[in-house]
Amino acid sequence: MRLQESGEMYLETIYVLSKKLPLVRSVDVSEHLGYSKPSVSRAVGLLRNGGFITVGDNGELKLTDEGKAIAETMFERHTLLTECLIRLGVAPEIAAEDACKIEHVISEESFEAIKKHSEK
Numbered sequence: 362m363r364l365q366e367s368g369e370m371y372l373e374t375i376y377v378l379s380k381k382l383p384l385v386r387s388v389d390v391s392e393h394l395g396y397s398k399p400s401v402s403r404a405v406g407l408l409r410n411g412g413f414i415t416v417g418d419n420g421e422l423k424l425t426d427e428g429k430a431i432a433e434t435m436f437e438r439h440t441l442l443t444e445c446l447i448r449l450g451v452a453p454e455i456a457a458e459d460a461c462k463i464e465h466v467i468s469e470e471s472f473e474a475i476k477k478h479s480e481k
Contacts, residue, residue: 364413366465369435370394371404372413375422376432384421438464438472445479 364372374393378385391401405422408414413428424432439460446456467475 364411364431367404368408368411368413369431369465370461371401371408372424372428372432373435373439375414375424376429376436379424384419386420386422390422435464438467441472441476441479442467445475 371390371394374390375385378389378393382389387398387401387405390396390405391398394401405414405416408428409416412425413431414425415423417423439457442460442463443453443456446459447453451459
């Protein structure tokens with residue numbers, strides 16, 4: 362199942378929050394993204410049905426192996442693209458916003474070329 366941009370955003374958010382919080386719940390995702398609780402609830406259901414996350418009896422959201430792989434990819438893209446844009450002189454806030462848009466549409470080939478170039 363191919364995820365849309367919003368699904369990738371949710372997975373990345375769960376990944377980022379899991380690095381900061383002892384457990385991640387829908388309310389944490391809602392607060393972090395500024396989305397309504399019903400919107401997050403719907404997305405959580407779709408991600409669970411797609412096999413990208415599990416939801417514990419206590420409401421804890423956990424990434425499956427497939428969900429984690431996607432989240433890590435999005436996070437790596439976001440981080441590297443933000444850093445590259447900042448090095449080019451873009452303000453950090455704008456760089457982060459633009460990187461968030463680019464990370465979902467850039468091809469693997471183009472991203473790998475940027476990554477290779479940035480390692481020089």
